[in-house]
Amino acid sequence: MPDPVLELRGVIKEFGEAVVTRVLHGIDMRIERGEFVAMIGPSGSGKSTVLNLVGLLDRPTAGEVWVLGERSDRLDDDGLTQLRARSLGFVFQFHHLIGALSAGENVMMALAADQPRLTREMRRRSLEALTEVGLADRVDEDPRRLSGGQQQRVAIARALVRRPPLVLADEPTGNLDTRTAEEIFTLMRRVNKEQGIAFLIVTHDPRIAERCDRVVEIVDGRIVDGRIVDGPPR
Amino acid sequence: MWVDWFLALRILRDGRMQTLLITSGVAAGVTVMVFLSSLMTGLEVSLLKKTLGTQAHVVVRPAEERARPLLGDEVVRRVEATAQRTRSIDGWQQLLAALDAEAGVAAASPSATAPVFAVRGNGTEAVVVKGVVLDRFARVIDLTDHMVAGALTVADRGAVIGVGLAGKLGVTVGDRLRLQAADGTSELFDVRGLFDLGNKAANDVWVLVALRDAQTLLALTGGVSSIELRMPELFAAEALAARLRGRTGLEVESWMAANTELLTALRSQASSSAVIQAFVILAVAIGIASVLVVSVIQRSREIGILRAMGMSRGRITRVFLLQGGLVGVGGSLLGSGLGAALAVGFGKAVTDASGGPLLPIVLDAQLFLTASAVATATGLLAALLPARRAARLDPATAIRNA
Numbered sequence: 217m218p219d220p221v222l223e224l225r226g227v228i229k230e231f232g233e234a235v236v237t238r239v240l241h242g243i244d245m246r247i248e249r250g251e252f253v254a255m256i257g258p259s260g261s262g263k264s265t266v267l268n269l270v271g272l273l274d275r276p277t278a279g280e281v282w283v284l285g286e287r288s289d290r291l292d293d294d295g296l297t298q299l300r301a302r303s304l305g306f307v308f309q310f311h312h313l314i315g316a317l318s319a320g321e322n323v324m325m326a327l328a329a330d331q332p333r334l335t336r337e338m339r340r341r342s343l344e345a346l347t348e349v350g351l352a353d354r355v356d357e358d359p360r361r362l363s364g365g366q367q368q369r370v371a372i373a374r375a376l377v378r379r380p381p382l383v384l385a386d387e388p389t390g391n392l393d394t395r396t397a398e399e400i401f402t403l404m405r406r407v408n409k410e411q412g413i414a415f416l417i418v419t420h421d422p423r424i425a426e427r428c429d430r431v432v433e434i435v436d437g438r439i440v441d442g443r444i445v446d447g448p449p450r
Numbered sequence: 451m452w453v454d455w456f457l458a459l460r461i462l463r464d465g466r467m468q469t470l471l472i473t474s475g476v477a478a479g480v481t482v483m484v485f486l487s488s489l490m491t492g493l494e495v496s497l498l499k500k501t502l503g504t505q506a507h508v509v510v511r512p513a514e515e516r517a518r519p520l521l522g523d524e525v526v527r528r529v530e531a532t533a534q535r536t537r538s539i540d541g542w543q544q545l546l547a548a549l550d551a552e553a554g555v556a557a558a559s560p561s562a563t564a565p566v567f568a569v570r571g572n573g574t575e576a577v578v579v580k581g582v583v584l585d586r587f588a589r590v591i592d593l594t595d596h597m598v599a600g601a602l603t604v605a606d607r608g609a610v611i612g613v614g615l616a617g618k619l620g621v622t623v624g625d626r627l628r629l630q631a632a633d634g635t636s637e638l639f640d641v642r643g644l645f646d647l648g649n650k651a652a653n654d655v656w657v658l659v660a661l662r663d664a665q666t667l668l669a670l671t672g673g674v675s676s677i678e679l680r681m682p683e684l685f686a687a688e689a690l691a692a693r694l695r696g697r698t699g700l701e702v703e704s705w706m707a708a709n710t711e712l713l714t715a716l717r718s719q720a721s722s723s724a725v726i727q728a729f730v731i732l733a734v735a736i737g738i739a740s741v742l743v744v745s746v747i748q749r750s751r752e753i754g755i756l757r758a759m760g761m762s763r764g765r766i767t768r769v770f771l772l773q774g775g776l777v778g779v780g781g782s783l784l785g786s787g788l789g790a791a792l793a794v795g796f797g798k799a800v801t802d803a804s805g806g807p808l809l810p811i812v813l814d815a816q817l818f819l820t821a822s823a824v825a826t827a828t829g830l831l832a833a834l835l836p837a838r839r840a841a842r843l844d845p846a847t848a849i850r851n852a
Binding site: 268271301302306312316321325 | 456754759761762
């Protein structure tokens with residue numbers, strides 16, 4: 217049996233106190249080590265909610281979320297924070313770099329998040345991660361002065377620097393032009409192949425979705441399609 | 451480098467304007483505290499010094515004489531108060547020995563004091579002759595440091611007088627002076643020294659002579675009219691006076707009772723300065739808190755990211771608390787320097803007629819330490835609310851909404 221980095225079992229999520237809205241109606245999903253998975257679905261279908269649950273930023277109302285063999289609902293806030301630091305990398309649509317820090321420091325913060333002190337080793341590994349995304353010469357740059365594509369590459373370096381088993385990407389190419397989007401996708405795919413890091417990519421872009429190993433489609437809080445895409449598009 | 455410090459410093463550096471603003475706010479507060487305190491302390495020290503430089507802390511005198519009409523059945527409409535004569539304290543030598551042994555008394559000086567005339571050629575001045583044991587008296591009133599001419603000695607019919615009186619009578623060290631008591635008795639004295647106590651009343655009026663000489667002049671053979679005390683603890687004077695009054699039945703007056711207005715003035719100054727400082731601290735705290743709250747709101751998305759990357763709530767709290775503390779420390783340093791400069795400048799600018807400083811500016815390390823501790827604590831406390839707010843941010847919402 218393959219080794220899942222992520223598993224959802226019958227996950228239900230409801231919001232609201234007086235008026236309860238059920239957003240997810242029992243989601244079952246597995247992501248194996250090194251898988252490259254796209255999650256698609258119309259706006260309001262529940263994709264972001266799934267991503268928050270998987271990202272350990274939120275807890276399910278019912279059901280189980282397993283990340284690296286740990287059940288999120290059995291952990292307290294600090295436990296979730298630690299598990300997150302250990303096992304997950306995040307890439308967001310609007311890159312979300314920290315303006316007060318340089319590009320290199322942004323990457324370094326992912327390493328320092330659960331450590332008391334900054335070390336030379338962290339600096340070295342941050343530079344290495346930036347080199348991998350082709351931005352070694354921008355290590356001291358203010359991220360607000362970088363182009364959109366460069367910012368997104370810094371964000372990918374930040375997500376990868378800890379070599380997490382799973383990277384969650386929320387519309388990583390959403391606000392990039394086609395050519396840059398292609399660059400970013402290629403970069404993620406390369407990292408996935410070379411380092412065996414699994415990706416869960418939420419996207420609206422069918423061209424991206426169809427080049428993933430597998431597409432999970434969510435409609436109205438239910439998974440409607442778990443088809444596996446082999447190789448090049450059909 | 452510690453990650454908490456690194457982040458706090460980076461955020462402060464990034465929000466330059468905000469940081470500058472709140473640091474200046476703290477600096478302004480500390481400046482006010484340092485300046486006001488040094489001024490108040492200077493004022494208090496100077497007033498107390500002026501008042502108590504020429505005044506004993508506690509004076510023991512014989513009980514007042516009262517008219518006690520010996521009457522049968524008659525009704526009197528009015529009993530005239532007796533004029534107070536110069537009288538001696540009964541058993542003053544035993545009392546002096548007891549006072550020497552009394553806790554909280556630094557020095558005790560018996561004196562035979564009475565108004566007399568000083569005559570020199572054509573000039574006559576009303577003066578107060580103080581017959582004292584000089585080494586005791588000099589421990590109660592600091593004369594040694596205030597001699598301007600001659601020597602501090604009254605042996606062999608010597609007298610030490612104030613510069614004001616010397617000027618009025620045209621005498622100087624080596625001249626002779628005749629003192630004439632109310633009953634016509636008079637004695638000649640050699641002027642041995644001149645003092646300047648910085649107090650006109652003392653400089654113009656006091657004539658210090660040996661106790662024995664004054665006793666002869668005043669017909670107080672073997673007696674003293676008062677015993678003057680000096681205490682290490684200034685503000686314990688009234689308590690001691692009350693204790694002695696109860697024990698001896700004599701009239702005992704403390705400087706505090708003799709200078710109630712001064713005391714009231716000092717106290718109200720101290721309390722108004724405390725109120726001003728409290729409001730300044732409050733304003734500074736509100737300033738820091740509001741700027742940091744804005745900073746937290748502006749950075750809520752970034753805080754969400756940091757949380758998503760695996761930073762604990764505790765660390766986020768510490769990062770923002772540190773910012774408050776750092777602003778407090780920075781403002782303290784700046785404000786201490788500014789306050790000290792202002793106080794010194796004020797001391798130099800505000801001078802008396804002779805060009806000397808009107809107020810001694812008192813800048814002790816304690817003041818800076820207190821002001822800095824208060825400012826830093828204010829910074830930390832003010833940052834508490836924003837820091838908790840930052841730590842409570844839900845990362846998912848923060849990332850999505852901002």
